[in-house]
Amino acid sequence: MRFIGIIPARYASTRFPAKPLAMLGGMTVIERVYRQVEGTMDAVCVATDDERIEQAVKAFGGNVVMTSTAHRSGTDRCWEAYTKVQSTKDNVQGTKDNVQSDEDEDTVVVNIQGDEPFIQPVQLDAVKACFDDPATDIATLVKPFTQADGWAAVENPNSPKVVVGQNMEALYFSRSVIPYIRGKERGEEWMRQHTFYKHIGLYAYRANVLREITQLPQSPLELAESLEQLRWLQNGYHIRVGITDIETIGIDTPEDLERAEAFLSQNA
Numbered sequence: 142m143r144f145i146g147i148i149p150a151r152y153a154s155t156r157f158p159a160k161p162l163a164m165l166g167g168m169t170v171i172e173r174v175y176r177q178v179e180g181t182m183d184a185v186c187v188a189t190d191d192e193r194i195e196q197a198v199k200a201f202g203g204n205v206v207m208t209s210t211a212h213r214s215g216t217d218r219c220w221e222a223y224t225k226v227q228s229t230k231d232n233v234q235g236t237k238d239n240v241q242s243d244e245d246e247d248t249v250v251v252n253i254q255g256d257e258p259f260i261q262p263v264q265l266d267a268v269k270a271c272f273d274d275p276a277t278d279i280a281t282l283v284k285p286f287t288q289a290d291g292w293a294a295v296e297n298p299n300s301p302k303v304v305v306g307q308n309m310e311a312l313y314f315s316r317s318v319i320p321y322i323r324g325k326e327r328g329e330e331w332m333r334q335h336t337f338y339k340h341i342g343l344y345a346y347r348a349n350v351l352r353e354i355t356q357l358p359q360s361p362l363e364l365a366e367s368l369e370q371l372r373w374l375q376n377g378y379h380i381r382v383g384i385t386d387i388e389t390i391g392i393d394t395p396e397d398l399e400r401a402e403a404f405l406s407q408n409a
Contacts, residue, residue, distance in 0.1 A: 359372060
């Protein structure tokens, strides 16, 4: 099994324009993500739509590929990047036309968000291990909510929740609190009765599956919740779940960057 890490990084962002190039502890955010990922994958590259990010990645010696500005998701950007820099043992570049299906089945593309500078190698390993099962189409990561997180964190619609089956496959993702605990007082009592899982937005896909899901139309559940992984579930793909107890700090706003700076200084 070959693992290729692709880091989608857009320049335009409504809440935080140019955040991949924001400085965090003397290093750009995108470089910090790259440094966390390299060494855990057989190959790593940044997939961007902006020449400023391209030049920044080249400046620190990273691999980068330019992709379309029209992509609606990081998943679509990952597929284009994979088709452009599909890695072989000899690191020979390929194109979409010469990527073979049997090779795709033995290659996993890991989609690492470009605003997660503290992603840990052990978390990446947990997702990679999901592909020990040949039935795994897609893998992702979850973290149990704890009492210390508080009920407000569970209720936050910006933090999607996941229901996980006995075989560690995702049954459903939702911005709502799921499952509903009947007969118990909503809040801290629910947390004592059940382990709720927070979704960590790290995905990995068999390359042939990545090709297929980028060709699917948006599904009703995806449109309802604004969660693209529901499109995959609704179309019958198996999403294996890895578990982590490490909290990540995603950077969506300038305020998040301040929190990340504080975290970095406390854990230096």
